[in-house]
Amino acid sequence: MAAAAIGKVFKNSAMKITVVESSAIGTVGVGEATIPEIINFNRILGIDEREFLKFTKGTFKLGIEFVDWMGSGSSYFHPFGRYGTAIGSAPFFSLLAKAE
Secondary structure, three states, X not given: OHHHHHHHHOOOOOOOOOOOOOOOOOOOOOOOOOOOOHHHHXXXXXXXXXXXXXXXXXXXXXXXXXEOOOOOOOEEEEEOOOOOOOXXXXXXXXXXXXXX
């Protein structure tokens, strides 16, 4: 991803990009670090979102639930990206954090 972004930004320069991969490290295919901002990243690179999802057989992951987070029977849901409705200029997550 870094090589693709750098290549896009410096496409009209003489810069040469070389991707070095280790044969000792296998492919990680879970996408756990992919957050909603991937939409903007793909847009910057000119990647069609529908084709991207079709080719990768990807899905949208909007958050993750941690079961037994604070002990047995508890859970915590962590959203990726913005959530909730702002009140005035205060974002929802700030109000939620203050209320806890």
